[in-house]
Amino acid sequence: MPLASGHTVETLQEEELQRHVEIFKGHTTGLVRLIPGRWCLPESYVKFADALYNFKFRETDVMVITYPKCGTTWIQEIIWTMKNNPNLDNPKAATLSKLRVPFLEMDALKISRNSSLRDHEPRMFATFKTMCPGRDPDDGIQLQMAEVMPDPRILKSHLPLSLHNPDLIDTTKVVYVARNPKDVVVSYHHFMRLLKCHDFVGSFDQFVQQFVDDDLYYGPFWLHLKEAWEKRDHPNLHFIFFEELKANNIVELRRLNKFLETNLTEDQLQKVARHTSFSVMKTREEKIQPPEENAAFKKDIAMTDGGSYRKGEAGDWEHHLSREQQEKIDQWTARNVKAFGHSFPYSP
Incomplete structure (x- = not known):
């Protein structure tokens, strides 16, 4: 039976699945591909797929959509601050950003049989019990928190537009952030090594190959971008490039x-810029939850390579990708950019 989105589910079988779990030790619940699109997701996503597709958005919402590691945390903090804290006097700013901005499909990504938000996100579970008394957490902690959250809601997702309610951008404002795939693959590799629920143990070369083969969660990367790029002229969709946000903040x-109609003054915008700079955000979040104390992280990697906040730079790929890896991504980019039908900034 197809999902509410119209996609059919293909479960990865023995040989293909085995190749995957050999390098992603944390992925123990199986994988699926959603057709059309060949979207790669953990099998646990299927339980929540229809609820996510049918999620009721409000006109007052702002929805952040990105492929992973494209500046999601940065843009959600910018938007939350513009909407809720332009004068930097909101006490809620001292709480973890993930408690203020629900990640809609977080519960749908139970990648490991031993992975539970109740265990590795105790603050989130405590917040859920306060916000959603009497509700069953197995129906989705973040999803239900989002349902009861008062306006104005800032929400986020890594799912492509085709897996969301088709009324989304006609109902509410959507901010989509795109980033150079070379920096994405470097940041995503760190993230997949860092989190216990992923526990990537393969080589960097294997990870690059997974990326260009569309075998990482939320892939294919280029189709994800293409769906949003084709909607870029819709009045409710704001398309931002990470590199431009960094260079011309x-x-x-x-x-x-202007897009959010927040009507902030120049002084307020300067405050937002300082408050959401990488160094200030990193200091603030890591004071609230030091990476070495985050139960979701592999402590050795958090201590040596950093936690969720690694560098936040544009162009860091030059220090990580070999010439062969660069050429592989350039060729892959050139093939896929053609599908956009016109020039795209990431052409090699």
Whole structure:
């Protein structure tokens, strides 16, 4: 039976699944591909797929959508601050950003049989019990927190547009962030090594190959971008490039201010820019939850290579990708950019 989105589910079988779990030690619940698109997700996603597709958005919402490691945490903090804390006097700013901005499909990504938000996210579970008294956490902790959260809601997802309610961008404002795939693969590799529920143990070369073969969660990368790029002229979709947000921060904040209709003053925008700079965000979040104390992280990697906040730079790929890996991604990019039908900034 197809999902509410119209996709059919193909479960990865023995040989293909075995190749995957040999390098992703944390992925123990199986994998699926959703057709059309060949979207790669853990099998546990299927339980929540229809609820996510049918999620009721409000006109007052702002929805952040990105492929993983494209600046999601940064843009959600920018938007939350613009909407809720432009004068930097909101006490809720001292709480973890993931408690203020629900990650809609987080419960749907129970990648490991031993992975539970109740165990490795105790603050989130405690917040859920306060916000959703009497509700069953097995029906989705983050999803239900999002349902009861008061306006204005800032929500986020890594799912492509085709797996969301088709009324999404006609109902509410959507901010989509794109990033150079070379930096994405470097950041995603760190993330997959860092989190216990992924526990990537393969080589970096294997990870690059997984990326270009569309065998990482939320892939295919280029189709994810293409779906949003084709909607970029919709009045409710704001398309941002990570590199431009980094290089021309205040200019991009002004554009976002206009799109969100937040009507902030120049002084307020400057405050937002400082408050959401990488160094300030990193210090603030790591003071609330030090990476070495995060139960979801592999402590040795958090201590040596950093936690969720690694570098936040554009162009860091130059220090990590070999010439052969660069060429592989360039060729893959050139093939896929053709599908956009016009020039795209990531052409090699």
